[in-house]
Amino acid sequence: MILPFYIIIPLFTAFLISLIGGKKDYAAVIFSVISVFSLVCLSLYGFFIGGRQILVYRMSAWDIPVGINLVQDSLSSFVLVMISIISLTSVLFSIQYIRHLSQDWKYYALFMLLLSGMNGVVLTGDLFNLFVFMEIALIAAFSLVAYGGRAEEYEAAFKYAVMGSVSSTLILVGIAVTYCSTSTLTLALIAERLPALNTKVVYWIGGLFMAGFGLKTAAMPFHAWLPDAHSSAPAPISSMLSGVLIKALGIYVLIRIFFNVLGAPELFMRIFMVLGTVSIIIGVFLAIGQWDMKRLLAYHSISQIGYILLGLGLATPLGILGAIFHMFNHAIFKGLLFYNAGAVEMALGTRNLKNLGNISKLLPVTSGTSMIASLSISGIPPFNGFFSKLIIIIAAIKSGHPVYAFLAVVGSILTLASFMKVQRYGFHGDRVIETKQTNVGLAMNGAMITLAVLCLVTSLMIVPGIKESILDPVIAVILNKTQYIQMVMGR
Amino acid sequence: MKRQTGMTLIVKTITRLTVWLIILYGFYIILHGHLTPGGGFGGGVIIALAFLNVLLAYGREFTDKWLKISFLEKLESLSIILFLLLGITALLAGKLFLENFIGKGHLYHLLSAGTIPVFNIIIGIKVAMSLFLVIWILSGLKLEEGEEA
Structure with missing residues (x-):
């Protein structure tokens, strides 16, 4: 019963805000805070309370092969909690x-x-509906990246729009291949019909979705597009994009399609691991040379996404536990780091590490x-990134896979090095800065x-007892393909 | 050189004669959405094209006065709110979101098919306003300088 409200509330608020409009933003602030808080x-x-079993909602009461269904299982509700927490802080920061x-x-x-686009992507159980919600979220994201209105922001938004359209085209072709071979767009029915078909179909679908959603995920x-788009957007939007958008549109959909629909094919799991490891190493090497704080953070997003892909590619319960836990943690600490960069930029008018100094007093x-966020992302106990x-x-x-493990450790050490650079030059430098603009x-x-x-x-989520009730149901959903089909089809 | 507003007298006269016919055809497509091919989206596009004809023939100043652009913007936001409210009304009637909650009527009658004609009208308004406003905003940009006119 509650499922459509995840989409109705933000959609209603968006158009209520544009209906009331006016010159100032007071009404808009009040409505969006109320809406995000209720989410x-x-x-x-x-x-x-509601999420112990799979909830299925038939939109306008059409049954499954005909209509669109919304599905909330443990994985969806986990991602929804992540989205709503980051968006609440993002609105407050905005x-x-x-x-x-x-x-x-x-x-x-x-x-x-x-927000409504992302919630829709996470909730829907229909492949084409997922595409539509993804486009809603992406088009809003393009305009928000260009919100500042300077030349480089338009350039970043344009680059993002081109790459986003390329990936959407790949995904659309993938959907066409899926529909052509299975005659359905409901995810559960696709999962049911695919094993009877030629394995080449799985490779085609998997390849197209891998490239399409891989572009959204920004694996290596x-x-x-990612460093430009995420560093040019306003800080709260950077944290929404880096914190949740690449996960809701990228990682979540990859999990849903490759685990629940395609059933974790061996070849793609290997690709996940290779892409993940390459992203970890090259992302962090690109990050360490940056002096623009937000650009450095954006390259770190690529590197941290690599960890999630590596964990998913292992396809063992422990690896998936690490992947979904890191996904949640990354949303928290990367959001926080972008807020820090935004606060520094607003107060001092610069985010270049060379121009910053000791601002711990200011x-x-x-x-x-x-x-705290730097320690967390570099993996220092007791913060969540470590676990x-x-x-x-x-x-x-x-x-x-000891080689992948070794490379992941190397990536973590280099992450620590680059955040020591941020702390050394950006926050605890030699030059004491005493005046701020705002x-x-x-x-x-x-x-x-x-x-x-x-x-x-959130590092408590790994404590035995809490882990069983929060993270284990999510892993069960990811690993058990037949259970997903049966629950959605109501058998 | 001062930009001439609109096109020649011939184009203006023809537009004046045809614009209401085009809008009427758009309404026809929208209202018969549940009976014949077409519906909210197709009819909305036709209405937007009628407005576009006026914009091309008469220029921006006249169209702004004739259509009251700020009113169209409000109508565009209002239409989707009405759509959602109608969907929620079904919830209040004890049905699922967007489900039909009124009588279905007789097949092939204009007033039949429950809430679908209402949704078609709302979608028609939304599509017409959105498409026309996109063109309106794009036509306000000067291509050479990239500034607002």
């Missing part, structure tokens, strides 16, 4: 940050469209939370502190 409550309710740029309601309307050979909350990386590395060794307000600090606390709290 947080809804997703937590769905996760903890209030002051976006007023700094302009006082415009259009930002909030686009933000809500982005497909990464070229911006205590920003530098403190950035320290998820450790699990992925142990899983790689256990399943007999104050960092309460809501921005609140958003940063919330995520910093979550950096510690």
Whole structure:
């Protein structure tokens, strides 16, 4: 019963904001905060109370082969919780940050469209419906990347739009091949009919979706759009894009298609591992040379996505546990790091590490939370990044891939090195900076502190007892293909 | 050189005569969406093209006065809100989201097929306004300089 509201609430808010409009953004801020907060409550309710079994919702009461169905299982509700937490902090952070740029309601309307697109992708059980929601989210994302209105932002948005359209075309061709060979677009029915077909069909579908959703995920050979787009967007949008968009549109869909529909074919699992490891190493090497703080963080997104792909490619329960845990953790600490970069940029007018110095006195909350996030992303205990990386590395060794495990460790050490650079030059440098242009307000600090606390709290998810109730159902959904089919078909 | 507003008298006269016919045809396509090929999207495109004819023949100033662009923007946002509210009404009636909750009527009658004609009208408004406003905004950009006119 609650399933359509994940999409109705943000969609309604987006058009309510544009209907009321006006010159100022007060109404837009109030409506979007209410809407995002209710989404947080809804997703937590769905996760903890309603989410023990698979919920299937038939849109406008058409049965499954004909109509579109929404499916919420443990994996969907896990990703929904992640999306809603990051979007709540992002809206809180936006209030002051976006007023700094302009006082415009259009930002909030686009933000809500982005949110409804992502929620739709995560909930839908229909392949073409997934494509439509993906396009809604992407088109909102293109416009939000260009929101600042400077030349390089338009360039980044244009590059993103071109790459996004290329990947959408590949996905559309993949959907066409799927429909041609299985005569259905419902994911569960595709999963049921595929094993009876020629294995070449699986390779075609898998190859097209791998390239298409790989572009959205920004794994290594497909990464070229990400550093521009994620560093040019306004900071709260960078954290939405880097924190949740590449996971909701990329990783989540890859899991759903390759595990639940295609049934984890051996060849693609090997491709996952190779792409993941290449992304880990090259992403971090590209990141370490950057001086623009947001660009450095954007290259780290590629590297951290590599860990998730490596964990998924292992296809053992332990590897998948590491992958989904790292996906959640990465959303938390990468969101926080982008907020830090945004706060520094707003307060000091620059985000070039060469122009920064010691700002730990000037911006205590920003530098403190950035320290927590840096430790977390570099994998220092007791922060959440340590546990998820450790699990992925142990899983790689256990399943007999010591080379991948070694490269993952090397990537982690280089991550630590590049974040020592950020801390050394950006926050605790030699030159003490004493003046700032604007104050960092309460809501921005609140958003940063919330995520910093979550950096510690989410590491509790691995404690035995909590792990069984939160992470294990997700792994069960990913690994059990027949159960997904049977629950969705209601047998 | 001052930009001439609109096209020649011949084009203007023909447009004045045909624009309402085109809009009427758009309404016909929308209202018969549940009976014949077409529907909200096709009819909406036809209405948007009628507005585009006026824009091409008479120029921006006249079209702005004739259509009240800010009103069209409000109508565009309102249409999707009505769509969602109609979907929620089905929930309140104890049905699923977007499910039909009124009588289905007789086959081939204009007033039949439950809520589908209502949804068609809403979609028609949405598509017409969205398409026309996209063209309107694009036509406001000067290509040489890339600035707003």
